[in-house]
Each structure stands twice: as C-alpha cells, then as structure tokens.
Amino acid sequence: MATAMANDSTLKNITGTILLAGAGKMGGAMLTGWLAQGLDPRRVAVIEPHLSPEISALAAKGVALNPDVTSAGTVETLVVAVKPQLFREAGAKLKPYVSAGTSVVSIMAGTTITSLQEVCGGAVVRAMPNTPAAIGRGITVAVAASNVSDKQRAVADALLRATGSVEWVDDESLMDAVTAVSGSGPAYVFLLAEELARAGIEAGLPEVLATRLARETVAGAGELLHRSELASSTLRQNVTSPGGTTAAALAVLMGDPGLRDLMIRAIAAATKRSKELAK
Ligand SMILES: NC(=O)C1=CN([C@@H]2O[C@H](COP(=O)(O)OP(=O)(O)OC[C@H]3O[C@@H](n4cnc5c(N)ncnc54)[C@H](O)[C@@H]3O)[C@@H](O)[C@H]2O)C=CC1
Ligand SMILES: O=C(O)[C@@H]1CCC=N1
Numbered sequence: 658m659a660t661a662m663a664n665d666s667t668l669k670n671i672t673g674t675i676l677l678a679g680a681g682k683m684g685g686a687m688l689t690g691w692l693a694q695g696l697d698p699r700r701v702a703v704i705e706p707h708l709s710p711e712i713s714a715l716a717a718k719g720v721a722l723n724p725d726v727t728s729a730g731t732v733e734t735l736v737v738a739v740k741p742q743l744f745r746e747a748g749a750k751l752k753p754y755v756s757a758g759t760s761v762v763s764i765m766a767g768t769t770i771t772s773l774q775e776v777c778g779g780a781v782v783r784a785m786p787n788t789p790a791a792i793g794r795g796i797t798v799a800v801a802a803s804n805v806s807d808k809q810r811a812v813a814d815a816l817l818r819a820t821g822s823v824e825w826v827d828d829e830s831l832m833d834a835v836t837a838v839s840g841s842g843p844a845y846v847f848l849l850a851e852e853l854a855r856a857g858i859e860a861g862l863p864e865v866l867a868t869r870l871a872r873e874t875v876a877g878a879g880e881l882l883h884r885s886e887l888a889s890s891t892l893r894q895n896v897t898s899p900g901g902t903t904a905a906a907l908a909v910l911m912g913d914p915g916l917r918d919l920m921i922r923a924i925a926a927a928t929k930r931s932k933e934l935a936k
Pocket of ligand 2: 766836840
C-alpha cells in the first residue's frame with residue numbers, strides 16, 4: 658500500500674482550477690471539506706445542472722458555477738462525482754476541460770480507470786469515499802493510473818483526505834469489494850439502527866424511545882470503536898456476560914444462518930453490482 662504524499666499546505670498551494678462535476682451528496686461534501694481545509698474558493702469551479710441553494714451561495718466566495726471551458730482556467734484536477742449511469746453523457750461534456758496536465762479524480766462506483774481514460778482522458782485516479790465524509794469522518798480508497806505523477810497524486814490525496822482518511826491501493830480490481838464494504842457500508846449501519854429500533858418496538862418499547870435508544874447505541878458504539886485501540890471482537894466480548902442477555906442475542910445473530918452469512922451475501926451482491934456498473 659502506497660503512503661500518502663499530501664501535506665497540510667497541499668490544498669492551500671493549488672494554483673490551477675479544481676473543477677467539481679456533480680455537487681450532490683458526495684461532491685457537495687467533498688467541496689465543503691476542501692474549503693474547510695483552506696482551499697481558496699477562487700480555485701474551485703463547479704459543473705452542476707441542479708444547483709442547490711448551498712452551492713449557489715458559494716459564488717459569493719468566488720466559486721465559479723457552471724463556467725464554460727475558456728472561463729474555467731487551467732483545470733489542474735477534475736473531480737467527477739456524477740452517477741455512474743450518467744457518466745458517458747456527462748464525461749463527453751467534461752472532456753474539453755481536460756488538458757495534458759489535468760488529473761481526473763473519479764468517485765463513481767464501478768467506473769473503471771480505462772473508461773475514464775477513454776471518455777475524459779487525463780491522468781486518472783479512481784476513488785471510493787463514503788458519506789461520513791460530510792462530517793470529516795469518511796474513509797476513501799484510491800488507486801492511480803500509471804501515468805499519474807507524484808504531484809497529481811499528492812493533490813488527489815489532499816482533496817480526498819479533506820473528508821477523512823485515505824488508503825491507496827495498487828490493484829484496481831479491489832475497488833468493487835471496497836465499494837461494497839466501505840462505500841455502501843454506512844447504509845448497512847443505518848439499517849442496523851432502523852432494525853434495532855423496530856425490534857425494540859416489537860419488544861414493547863414506545864417508538865420514540867426505541868428509536869432514540871437504537872440511534873444512540875449505534876452512534877455510541879461507533880464512537881467507542883473509533884476511539885478505542887481494542888479489536889471490535891474484544892469490544893463485543895466486553896459487553897457479553899457469560900450466560901447473560903447479550904450472549905442470548907448473539908447466539909441468534911451468530912447462529913447458522915446468521916449475520917455472517919447475510920453479510921457475505923450482501924457484500925457479494927454489492928460487489929457484483931459494482932462490476933456491472935463498469936459495463
Ligand atoms: N452516496 C454515496 O454514499 C456515495 C456515492 N459515491 C458515488 O458518488 C457519485 C455521486 O453520488 P451522490 O452524490 O450520492 O449522487 P447525487 O445524485 O447526490 O449527486 C450527483 C449530482 O450530479 C449532478 N449531475 C447530473 N448530471 C450532471 C452532469 N452532466 N454534469 C455535472 N453534474 C451532473 C446531479 O444534479 C447531482 O447533483 C456516484 O457516482 C456514486 O457512485 C461514492 C461513494 C459513496
Ligand atoms: O450505492 C451506490 O452505488 C453508491 C456507491 C457507494 C455508495 N453509494
């Protein structure tokens with residue numbers, strides 16, 4: 658696994674344009690992170706057919722909204738955050754913004770480096786973030802094409818790191834499983850909160866109380882996992898008194914079939930879908 662090369666001043670020292678295509682949930686979260694980390698808003702341009710009030714308001718700070726190719730300046734990095742299904746159409750319109758020195762950082766699920774090179778050109782970094790990026794607690798996995806320079810990789814690293822931590826891999830084929838585990842992963846955790854609440858209601862709790870208990874339990878356990886040095890299995894064992902209530906519940910969850918089987922099937926389905934999106 659390659660080490661990160663960005664440092665604290667990487668975003669502040671950017672001289673070209675960072676062009677974001679698609680300022681929806683993920684693109685918008687990344688943009689917020691860049692500006693919070695000191696990227697000059699005048700270095701940022703956004704291509705977005707449906708501008709939200711929040712993104713529109715950034716124009717007052719100097720962010721260029723839907724600039725044409727000539728007014729966008731020299732695009733140092735194009736960040737593509739549109740839906741993969743729209744990429745062929747959107748990418749063709751983005752290509753004129755890409756010049757010899759442009760790096761193209763894509764966060765689209767499934768879309769391969771080869772497709773990105775075909776449609777947009779440029780030096781491609783394929784990345785997979787997740788929605789905790791919105792609070793600076795995302796995790797992103799990135800893989801660079803062989804023509805990405807050290808400097809381009811450092812800028813990509815800084816742009817991705819503005820929303821959380823970054824892991825670089827050398828093998829692009831890992832990205833489908835990465836997408837299944839960490840890209841989609843927050844949804845599984847939110848589902849856990851939903852189902853824990855539902856089961857609490859089933860067990861007789863008032864809905865408001867069950868919902869609050871489930872939400873705070875998932876959030877608190879997540880924060881403990883984040884802050885603790887202990888393995889998740891140890892944290893689990895620390896809750897589990899021999900012959901107690903947790904052991905009774907875990908006998909169900911860890912039974913056969915249990916959560917393990919369900920999770921393997923879920924991750925396999927997401928991995929398969931990521932591969933399909935490449936086509
Ligand atoms: N939502 C998530 O948890 C994650 C999403 N991703 C990837 O991020 C990408 C964006 O996903 P979301 O932010 O969830 O979707 P979104 O629907 O919130 O954002 C996509 C944005 O692209 C805009 N758009 C549509 N056509 C465009 C065009 N031709 N040019 C520029 N912008 C255009 C849309 O108006 C929208 O604002 C997808 O490729 C997805 O695979 C990656 C990791 C996690
Ligand atoms: O569901 C999706 O396809 C995107 C990629 C990872 C999370 N959301």
